[in-house]
Amino acid sequence: DVKVTQSSRYLVKRTGEKVFLECVQDMDHENMFWYRQDPGLGLRLIYFSYDVKMKEKGDIPEGYSVSREKKERFSLILESASTNQTSMYLCASSSPTGGAKNIQYFGAGTRLSVL
Amino acid sequence: AQTVTQSQPEMSVQEAETVTLSCTYDTSESDYYLFWYKQPPSRQMILVIRQEAYKQQNATENRFSVNFQKAAKSFSLKISDSQLGDAAMYFCAYGGNSGYALNFGKGTSLLVTP
Numbered sequence: 001d002v003k004v005t006q007s008s009r010y011l012v013k014r015t016g017e018k019v020f021l022e023c024v025q026d027m028d029h030e031n032m033f034w035y036r037q038d039p040g041l042g043l044r045l046i047y048f049s050y051d052v053k054m055k056e057k058g059d060i061p062e063g064y065s066v067s068r069e070k071k072e073r074f075s076l077i078l079e080s081a082s083t084n085q086t087s088m089y090l091c092a093s094s095s096p097t098g099g100a101k102n103i104q105y106f107g108a109g110t111r112l113s114v115l
Numbered sequence: 116a117q118t119v120t121q122s123q124p125e126m127s128v129q130e131a132e133t134v135t136l137s138c139t140y141d142t143s144e145s146d147y148y149l150f151w152y153k154q155p156p157s158r159q160m161i162l163v164i165r166q167e168a169y170k171q172q173n174a175t176e177n178r179f180s181v182n183f184q185k186a187a188k189s190f191s192l193k194i195s196d197s198q199l200g201d202a203a204m205y206f207c208a209y210g211g212n213s214g215y216a217l218n219f220g221k222g223t224s225l226l227v228t229p
Contacts, residue, residue, distance in 0.1 A: 031215060033216060035219075040124075040221060041221060042206065042219045042220055042221035042222050043206065043219040045216050048215065048216050050215060056215075058216065088158070090160065092160075096213070096215065101148070102148045102150075102165075102210040102217070103150070103162055103165060104150075104162075104208075104217055105162075106152075106159065106160035106161070107159075108157075108158055108159050109158045109159075109160075
């Protein structure tokens with residue numbers, strides 16, 4: 001089975017802190033994604049990456065950056081956390097080819113609270 | 116940009132009954148993928164079913180089936196013989212043929228009553 005692991009289920013940070021959310025997948029997927037999930041808004045794409053060191057902005061990249069130094073790992077960085085970044089963050093991975101093309105596999109999510 | 120609309124924020128169904136969740140989408144592409152994902156209260160998002168637009172046959176997975184109407188850009192999910200474990204948030208999603216990001220609807224919360 002595909003496994004996408006997010007390093008933390010819950011995080012509490014202070015305003016202005018630098019925050020790292022880590023995500024690791026074990027299926028050698030080329031694509032990795034970071035979403036933000038808020039009630040009534042569904043999932044909104046923050047950033048995605050289709051290869052090592054490659055990244056593309058999603059719908060709401062402001063206030064976030066990402067890093068992909070290895071194929072299996074995709075990090076989301078909040079340079080200076082703000083209260084409006086309190087949310088659920090979901091990581092996903094997928095392959096752009098093959099029988100499972102486009103199927104995204106998700107981690108369990110990280111609930112981030114910024115105080 | 117492709118948009119996905121789920122017009123039912125909440126739905127309720129009795130155990131053993133059938134329920135249909137609605138989804139419409141907007142696209143100018145002819146080749147694409149559609150998905151239903153389930154997110155139980157434990158939060159792990161899992162795939163329920165996938166439909167490839169070039170396939171006319173509706174996808175099925177056990178008690179889950181879709182009604183894919185390409186011309187109408189409609190993609191509904193039917194859950195038969197509903198079980199308590201089906202209670203979850205259900206998201207409809209669209210994926211282009213490029214194989215990259217998905218566009219998600221805002222979700223439908225399904226309540227299953229005994």
